[in-house]
Amino acid sequence: MAIRSVRHVSAPGPGEIASAVIVAFAFAVPFVSDSQLVYSLANQILIAITASFSVYIMLRMDLMTFAVPAFMALGGYAFAIASLRGGITDTIALAALAFAIPALVALPLGVLILRLRGVYFVLVTFVLTQILDLLLFETPGLTGGSNGLVGMPPTTLFGLTLDDNRGVLFVAAGLTLAATLITAGLTSYFRQHFAAIEENEVLAQSLGLVTWRYKVLGFVVAAGVAGMAGFALVNMLLTAHPSSFSPISSVNYIGYAIIGGRGSMLGPIVGSGLLVWATNLFSIQGEYSQGLFGVLIIIVVMLAKGGIVGAVASLCRRFTRHRRDRAGVAPQTAAREASTPL
Amino acid sequence: MNGDVGAMTSHAGEGELRVDKISMRFGGLKVFEDISLRLCPRDILGVIGPNGAGKTTLINVICGKLAPAAGHVFLGGADVSGKSTHTLSRMGLVRSFQQTNTFRTATVRENLSRAIRFSSGSAESWRRMEELLDRFDLSQRLDEQSDKLPYGLQKMLGLLLAYATTPKVLLLDEPAAGLEGRERSRVDDFVHHAQRDPGCAILIVEHDMDLIRRLCPRIMVLDAGRLLAEGPPDEVLSRRDVIDAYVGAIDEEDE
Numbered sequence: 001m002a003i004r005s006v007r008h009v010s011a012p013g014p015g016e017i018a019s020a021v022i023v024a025f026a027f028a029v030p031f032v033s034d035s036q037l038v039y040s041l042a043n044q045i046l047i048a049i050t051a052s053f054s055v056y057i058m059l060r061m062d063l064m065t066f067a068v069p070a071f072m073a074l075g076g077y078a079f080a081i082a083s084l085r086g087g088i089t090d091t092i093a094l095a096a097l098a099f100a101i102p103a104l105v106a107l108p109l110g111v112l113i114l115r116l117r118g119v120y121f122v123l124v125t126f127v128l129t130q131i132l133d134l135l136l137f138e139t140p141g142l143t144g145g146s147n148g149l150v151g152m153p154p155t156t157l158f159g160l161t162l163d164d165n166r167g168v169l170f171v172a173a174g175l176t177l178a179a180t181l182i183t184a185g186l187t188s189y190f191r192q193h194f195a196a197i198e199e200n201e202v203l204a205q206s207l208g209l210v211t212w213r214y215k216v217l218g219f220v221v222a223a224g225v226a227g228m229a230g231f232a233l234v235n236m237l238l239t240a241h242p243s244s245f246s247p248i249s250s251v252n253y254i255g256y257a258i259i260g261g262r263g264s265m266l267g268p269i270v271g272s273g274l275l276v277w278a279t280n281l282f283s284i285q286g287e288y289s290q291g292l293f294g295v296l297i298i299i300v301v302m303l304a305k306g307g308i309v310g311a312v313a314s315l316c317r318r319f320t321r322h323r324r325d326r327a328g329v330a331p332q333t334a335a336r337e338a339s340t341p342l
Numbered sequence: 343m344n345g346d347v348g349a350m351t352s353h354a355g356e357g358e359l360r361v362d363k364i365s366m367r368f369g370g371l372k373v374f375e376d377i378s379l380r381l382c383p384r385d386i387l388g389v390i391g392p393n394g395a396g397k398t399t400l401i402n403v404i405c406g407k408l409a410p411a412a413g414h415v416f417l418g419g420a421d422v423s424g425k426s427t428h429t430l431s432r433m434g435l436v437r438s439f440q441q442t443n444t445f446r447t448a449t450v451r452e453n454l455s456r457a458i459r460f461s462s463g464s465a466e467s468w469r470r471m472e473e474l475l476d477r478f479d480l481s482q483r484l485d486e487q488s489d490k491l492p493y494g495l496q497k498m499l500g501l502l503l504a505y506a507t508t509p510k511v512l513l514l515d516e517p518a519a520g521l522e523g524r525e526r527s528r529v530d531d532f533v534h535h536a537q538r539d540p541g542c543a544i545l546i547v548e549h550d551m552d553l554i555r556r557l558c559p560r561i562m563v564l565d566a567g568r569l570l571a572e573g574p575p576d577e578v579l580s581r582r583d584v585i586d587a588y589v590g591a592i593d594e595e596d597e
Contacts, residue, residue: 196456199445206405206439207507208431209460 010191015264016184022269023049023180026173030166039165041280043236046169046176048272050229052256053183057222059262060187060194061215063114066250067125068226070132071102073245075227076234077136077143078102083152091155091162091171095178098231099224106223110216129247136242148241155235172232179225184265186221190214248290255293259300261307270308356418357383357434357510359404359543364413364423366396366403373399374567376413381511381543386533388558388575389547392588395564397547398440401513404545405437406430417511432461434510438503440519442496446489450480450499453488454506461507471506474535478502478528494525501532511543512536518550526553533557551579563587 029042051068058065075098082088082097113124136143143149154163155171162171187194193214196204205211234240252275260271275296279289304311359381366373374396381387389397402408404415406427414423417435430436445453458467475481478498483491488499501517517529530553536542548554554561555575563570563578565587571578578584 192452192456192459195448196445196460199447200443202407203439203443203445203503204456204460205427206407206431206437207457207460207503208428208436208462209456210428 010189012184012188015266016188019265019269020177020180020184022266023173023177026176027170029173030169036165039169041277043169043172043232044280045273045276046172047229047232047236048253048256048276049269050176050179050232051226051253052260052268052272053179053265054222054226054229055253055257056262056265056268057183057187057218057225059257060198061218062198063215063218064122064254065125065219065222066122066247066254067128067223068229068253069245069247069249070125070129071106071223071226072230072233073132073136073240073242074102074105074223074230075099076230076240076245077149078227079231079234080149080152080240081142083155084149087153089153089156091157091174094155095175095228095231098227100227102227102230103220103224106220107216110219111212114212114215114219126247126250129245129250133242133245133247136245143240143242146242148239148243150239152234152238152240168236171235175228175232179228180265182221182225186218187265190217194218251290251293255290255297259293259296259307261309261311263306263310264313267307267309274308357541357543358416358418359435359511359545360416361404362414362416364403364410364415366399366408367411372567374564377564377569378413379545379562381545383510383541383543384537385560386537386544386546386558388554388561389545389564390549390551390554390561391564391570394566396567397564398515400564401437401515401545401547405435405513431507431509434508435513436504436507436509436511437513438501438515438517440515442493443500444488444496444503446487448488449485450488450491451484453499453503454484457503457506463506463508467506467508470508470539471502474502474505474532477531494521494528497521498525498528498532501529505532505536508540509536509542510540512545514544514546514548516548517546518548518553526550529553530556551575555579 023046026042026046029038033039051072054068054071055065078101079094079098082094088094088097109128113121116124137145139145140147154161154167156162157171160167162168193204193209196209197211197214201211230245233244237244256271256275257268258271259275260269261267275293300307306314359379361377361379363376363378365375365377377400379387389400391397399408403410406422406425406429409424414421416422417430417433422430422433422435425433445456448456454468454471458464461467472481475484478495480495480499480502483495488496491499497517497520501514504512504514514533517532518526521529533544533546534557536544546554546558558575560573561575561578562572563584570587571581571584
């Protein structure tokens with residue numbers, strides 16, 4: 001019998017590897033284009049990808065989070081304050097800080113709120129973002145209040161000053177690649193644990209899984225990843241301002257992840273790419289884009305749970321199965337492959 | 343019964359489950375009161391009673407899903423009352439579910455692999471399962487998605503998931519419910535196997551009286567949250583008050 005050959009599959013899958021490759025291509029943008037528009041779009045997409053990875057991590061455990069803007073703000077302001085007050089300009093040190101501060105804040109919060117179930121968790125993350133938004137306005141001594149923080153010196157890397165548009169895009173690409181690797185590492189290493197929590201938490205607990213520990217771990221890493229997106233955003237805008245982290249913008253990041261497809265890391269990438277591009281193309285600003293994303297989320301949830309990536313993947317499978325059936329291959333093989341996650 | 347409890351405290355072996363006068367209430371509603379029981383390794387205890395007697399709630403309280411309103415649960419001599427499900431599971435007290443309960447979109451292999459992984463099991467856990475997988479015709483279906491299995495096999499997989507954690511005490515909540523006659527003998531196989539290796543103590547809540555008679559040298563009858571009778575099945579099931587409790591329940595359903 002072959003069952004002893006079972007290994008715990010925790011290596012990155014094709015979806016995760018493809019994600020890292022696609023994100024790595026962002027480094028090529030400065031070499032193939034001079035257009036400010038392209039730079040700006042690439043920056044926005046990269047930030048959106050990083051932020052929606054934060055949503056993606058929590059969705060692995062069937063938890064919806066509205067706290068992404070809050071943790072982005074913590075990361076962004078951590079960068080701004082460290083840069084202005086501490087004189088730190090090294091990009092790697094700043095990135096580590098932008099990850100660590102939100103993660104440290106998320107740890108005790110996670111222990112408290114992840115004992116809540118489903119909808120209560122969602123509500124608390126939403127309130128959290130509202131509270132942080134208020135705090136940013138009410139602590140002008142630290143955050144500059146409604147003026148925000150400006151005048152951060154350009155970041156540096158190994159003595160290089162990253163002060164032009166290329167440099168800013170380079171930082172965003174580096175942060176996104178790091179976020180991709182962190183997300184891929186976490187979700188593939190704990191794939192079985194997260195999937196068990198997503199599908200049947202009661203059973204997982206009764207088999208001995210300490211579920212809240214994994215949820216807190218996911219929440220902490222998701223917060224850190226969001227913080228890196230906040231760093232990239234503040235670095236792009238040259239200002240840390242509360243309006244960049246409005247509570248309602250959480251809908252965008254949820255939209256990117258769900259419309260793109262929550263089943264694979266490619267989902268947030270495709271969703272961010274398409275939706276940020278479309279938002280720019282049609283110049284849909286502010287409330288309208290969120291309204292549109294809301295409608296799209298409803299459509300996806302009702303018609304195509306796997307989002308764009310999930311729909312394309314199932315179309316591909318149907319196509320290959322159709323061809324294979326014609327070729328007379330045993331249908332059992334096709335059925336087995338259909339159950340393999342992307 | 344109370345005299346028994348006094349005797350029980352004297353020694354507590356490894357893997358022994360002792361439930362001492364537990365009560366459970368939901369608000370003002372009393373589910374059961376002053377239930378005590380004791381299970382040593384390789385013991386099999388049947389718990390029967392009409393619907394609503396509090397049998398499933400008893401399992402939920404013992405396994406830590408619900409905290410008892412009063413009383414204590416001891417596992418291997420340690421007081422584990424109010425501890426969480428995962429803590430008790432890791433100590434070797436594992437339950438199965440009345441409904442089919444698997445990781446639905448995962449394959450049979452992944453399901454078992456998760457059970458072993460979450461309970462910090464090893465290759466030994468896989469080896470121990472081979473015989474049962476063969477007997478339940480699951481060894482050829484390891485790569486099938488678990489919710490595509492026939493109902494009976496999903497139930498057996500549920501039992502195997504509990505077994506895969508190498509438990510010391512198994513709480514089985516209506517393992518035969520919904521199974522056809524032929525499939526029910528698999529529950530017998532499972533219980534005997536678990537009793538032999540790794541030597542589990544097993545508590546079975548069940549409505550199938552034939553199964554209870556076959557498997558359990560000792561049974562408890564719960565009625566409306568109190569212990570009605572306890573002893574060998576033939577003796578207990580011929581008692582007038584036990585028959586009345588069941589017949590009474592049937593009458594009520596007919597009305």
